[in-house]
Every structure is written in C-alpha cells, then in structure tokens.
Amino acid sequence: MLELCLKPIASRSKYAQIQSRLCQCEKRHNGSCDEFPFLREFKVSHPSVAKKIERDATMTTGASWKSQDAGLNRILRWVMLLSDDELLDFGINMSQLKPQVIAKLREKAASYVDCIEVAKKLTWLAYQMLDAPQPLAETSAYLVAHFEPMIPGSTTCIVCRKSLSFNLFAEARRGRAEIETGHMNPRSHKAHNVGFVHRECNIAQGQRTLQEFYSWIREILERAESNPIARNPDVQNHEVY
Amino acid sequence: MLELCLKPIASRSKYAQIQSRLCQCEKRHNGSCDEFPFLREFKVSHPSVAKKIERDATMTTGASWKSQDAGLNRILRWVMLLSDDELLDFGINMSQLKPQVIAKLREKAASYVDCIEVAKKLTWLAYQMLDAPQPLAETSAYLVAHFEPMIPGSTTCIVCRKSLSFNLFAEARRGRAEIETGHMNPRSHKAHNVGFVHRECNIAQGQRTLQEFYSWIREILERAESNPIARNPDVQNHEVY
Numbered sequence: 001m002l003e004l005c006l007k008p009i010a011s012r013s014k015y016a017q018i019q020s021r022l023c024q025c026e027k028r029h030n031g032s033c034d035e036f037p038f039l040r041e042f043k044v045s046h047p048s049v050a051k052k053i054e055r056d057a058t059m060t061t062g063a064s065w066k067s068q069d070a071g072l073n074r075i076l077r078w079v080m081l082l083s084d085d086e087l088l089d090f091g092i093n094m095s096q097l098k099p100q101v102i103a104k105l106r107e108k109a110a111s112y113v114d115c116i117e118v119a120k121k122l123t124w125l126a127y128q129m130l131d132a133p134q135p136l137a138e139t140s141a142y143l144v145a146h147f148e149p150m151i152p153g154s155t156t157c158i159v160c161r162k163s164l165s166f167n168l169f170a171e172a173r174r175g176r177a178e179i180e181t182g183h184m185n186p187r188s189h190k191a192h193n194v195g196f197v198h199r200e201c202n203i204a205q206g207q208r209t210l211q212e213f214y215s216w217i218r219e220i221l222e223r224a225e226s227n228p229i230a231r232n233p234d235v236q237n238h239e240v241y
Numbered sequence: 242m243l244e245l246c247l248k249p250i251a252s253r254s255k256y257a258q259i260q261s262r263l264c265q266c267e268k269r270h271n272g273s274c275d276e277f278p279f280l281r282e283f284k285v286s287h288p289s290v291a292k293k294i295e296r297d298a299t300m301t302t303g304a305s306w307k308s309q310d311a312g313l314n315r316i317l318r319w320v321m322l323l324s325d326d327e328l329l330d331f332g333i334n335m336s337q338l339k340p341q342v343i344a345k346l347r348e349k350a351a352s353y354v355d356c357i358e359v360a361k362k363l364t365w366l367a368y369q370m371l372d373a374p375q376p377l378a379e380t381s382a383y384l385v386a387h388f389e390p391m392i393p394g395s396t397t398c399i400v401c402r403k404s405l406s407f408n409l410f411a412e413a414r415r416g417r418a419e420i421e422t423g424h425m426n427p428r429s430h431k432a433h434n435v436g437f438v439h440r441e442c443n444i445a446q447g448q449r450t451l452q453e454f455y456s457w458i459r460e461i462l463e464r465a466e467s468n469p470i471a472r473n474p475d476v477q478n479h480e481v482y
Contacts, residue, residue: 160457161464204445214465216401217458223402224455 002145003027009035014090019078019112024120026142035116038123038142045133049126049169056181057119060108077189080109110189117191120146122181125196128155132166147191158182158210159201168198184210243386244268250276255331260319260353265361267383276357279364279383286374290367290410297422298360301349318430321350351430358432361387363422366437369396373407388432399423399451400442409439425451 005027008020023033034040042050059074079087084094094102110118124143127135130153135143144150155164159182168179182197183189186207197205205213246268249261264274275281283291300315320328325335335343351359365384368376371394376384385391396405400423409420423438424430427448438446446454 156468160461161468200447203447206441206444214462218462220401221455221459221462227397227402 002142005029005033007033009033015076015079018082019076022112022116024116036119038120038139041133041136041139042123042126046169049166052169052177052181053119053122053126057122058115060105075105077108077110077115078112080105081111107187108189114190117146118189118194121191121194122196124150125155126166126169128152129164129166129196130155155196157198157201158184158195159197159205159213162198164196164198243383246270246274248274250274256317256320259323260317263353263357265357277360279361279380282374282377282380283364283367287410290407293410293418293422294360294363294367298363299356301346316346318349318351318356319353321346322352348428349430355431358387359430359435362432362435363437365391366396367407367410369393370405370407370437371396396437398439398442399425399436400438400446400454403439405437405439 003026005023005025007023009023011021021035023029023035025031025034025037029037036043036050036054039050039053042053055074058076060077060080061074075092079090079092082090087094094105097105120143124147126132127140127143128150132152135150140150153163156162157164164179169177171178176199178199180197180199180202182195182202182205184193184195186205186209208216244267246264246266248264250264252262262276264270264276266272266275266278270278277284277291277295280291280294283294296315299317301318301321302315316333320331320333323331328335335346338346361384365388367373368381368384369391373393376391381391394404397403398405405420410418412419417440419440421438421440421443423436423443423446425434425436427446427450449457
C-alpha cells in the first residue's frame, strides 16, 4: 500500500478554506509537493490530456445547454457539496438558478477525495489505451499501487466496450471532444464508476446507468425484431403531381 | 386514388417564386383552397401539434448548436435545394456559414412535394397514437386515401417501437419536446422514411440509419456480454486519508 504525503498545498483560491488541496506524492518524497504527480508526464507530452483529466475529475460541467447560466458551468465539485446558505458566502446564489441547472450542479457534487481518485483512475486508464505513451516506471508503480497492474491497450469505452485509442483525445468534431469521461452510474463520481467513453456512446447512454442502458437497448432489439415496421406505407398518389 | 386541387395559393413570401404553395384539398372541393386541409382539426383542438407537424415537415432545423448561426435555424427545406448562387439572390450567403452548418442545412433539403407528403404522414400517424382525438370522417378518408387504413393506438416510436401517446406532445423537458419527428434514414425527408420518435431515442440514434443503429446496439450487447468489466478496480488506499 502506498502511503501519501497529503500535506496541504498553499493556494490563493477562495475555495481553499472549504478544502485544502493535498499533496498526492508518496510520503517522504523528494522535491516540492504536487497534487497531481501522476499527471506530470502528460503535462509535458500531452498537456490537453492532463488538463482534461484534471478538469473532468474535479470540475462540474453544469449548465452548458443554457448560455445565460454559463457562469456556473465549471465549479469545483466539492464546492457543490455546500448548502445554499454556505454558497451565498462565496457569492453563489443557487436560488437564482433554474431548477434543472441546480439539479445538474448538485448531481455533479463529489468529495475532494473522490475527485482525486477519479483523476488517478482516468490517468491509469489513459496509459492503458492503444497508442498511449508509456509511463515512467515511477508513475506506473504509483498508479498500479492504487489500482491493478496495467495491461497496454486494455482500456475500452465503458459503454460500447470497443478499444479506445489515445489518439482520440486529439480529435474533435464541432469543437467537442470525441472522447469523454463517463460514469457507469451517471450520478456517482467515484473512481470505480468512471471511465472513458466515446462522445456518441455517452450521448446514447444519457441519464441511464450502464445496466439500465443495456436493458433498454436489449428491449429495443426485442421489440424491433418481433415487430418489424410493416405499416409504413409510402405516399400513394405521387403521380397526381 | 384521391385527386387533389393543387391550385397555387397566393403568398407574399419571397420564396413563393421558387415554389408556389399548392392547395391539397380534394379536386372540386368546396370552400377556399388550403395547403394543409388535413391539419384543420388539430389547428383548432391542438394548435401546437398542427404547428409542429407543419414546421417539422417543411422547415430545416439547422444550426441549433451554434447560436450565432441561429438566423438560419429555420428555413423552408426546398429553399435549401437552390445553389449557393441562387441563394445569394435571397440574401443567403452560404459561404459565410461554417462547413458543418452548411452540411446540416443541405442535408435537410427536400422537395416541396416530399415535405407536403411528410406532413400528411405525420398527421396520419398522430391520429393513430394512443389517446389521440378522433379525426372527422372527411379527414380520415383523406389520409387513408394517401396511406393505409388507420388503426387506433398503432403508432410507435420508430426507434424503440414503444406505443406513443398523443399526450406526449404536450410534455417538454428543458424546453424541448419529449416527442420529435424522426427519420429512419436521417438523410432522407420522405413520407415513408419519417415517423415520431422519443427525444431520447432520436438522440441515441444520432446520425445512424435505423438499421445501423440496431446493428450498433446489437454489437454493444454482444461485447458487453462477452466482456464484463472485470478490470474495474476501486481505489486501493482510501484508508490513508
């Protein structure tokens, strides 16, 4: 078992009083404290991947479907654990938001510990994608100590179970990433529940748990097979035009 | 076979020179000409349903994902059959739009005849939903002459094949309808290819044809069943916190 440093890291963020960011390096480590030591290599070789993992792990998404609420699109997930009254002290007036925005933000709330473990899990998974860079032995040992031995190329989309290529991180359509962070149960932001997912698979899953999604599509196939669209007449009188 | 009036209906729209709107009443009908005689009852009893059918049948959706292009969100589908040069005469400069907006608009192009037949098909389907109002004998005869006899309650979502209730038209989440007009092949706006679909089913189908969608979800189930997520370790050292 890996023992971690867990010393608080100095921060000027107004949210630091809610939760100190903690050093995730091994206990008695050399060098300065670091909250994301497992992301050091990606930060150099693939900074957008490092940024995505950190962001998806720690930040809510929120109200992307309503641009007027975009101010709360990204907020630390553990801040959303505070009560409405506590949030007022940080200038966040939840009562001014629409009910569905509040619900979405609150649903994305997660503890600091869970967020950090999610970041580690996503990093562990990213290194096991096809075409992924090889981690340094130090990083590999750190991640393996948290999870399980790494099997190169073993990371699949949590929904469709196809192998994922690390190169998908660089691809985007309509300005949106082709690969997203997904949740087997959309309402639980914990390491064992997260993984990477094709954008279109994530969209298809929607608010269902993975098991609900599989049941749903199984029933669709059963209905489609037992009930082909027989009553689908084309228009009868095109010839009158 | 029903013979239609098809007299041009006077219009002040600048697009009338591209395509006259044609009377769809039966030939030698009484009263004034009407492009949507089959929607007359819905226009009185359920105006939003009538409006939705007319809009979905005749208008593109377009660039809803980019608000700055929203000006072209709704345009007559047959206008999108014109060339870029012809569109310039109507003040539409396609070259100023983003490639993906152009592609989406052009994909939604359809002939006037196809749009009108789609409106009839959707009306025919709406009357066959659970909880739907009964059409007047005149309207029923008109629609049946175009398609097939009506079977009350027989209309299903084209994707998931569950029965659809007419009451779904009145429901909306996040300001979006629960029921949408869908296409078995998303790139063909013809009567035999359209139907109603749950919003979430439409989203899951995405740009796939219905057959592609069913193949896709069948393969997902095969992979999920042969490859349960075994390698999904929870974090190992929560206890150090």
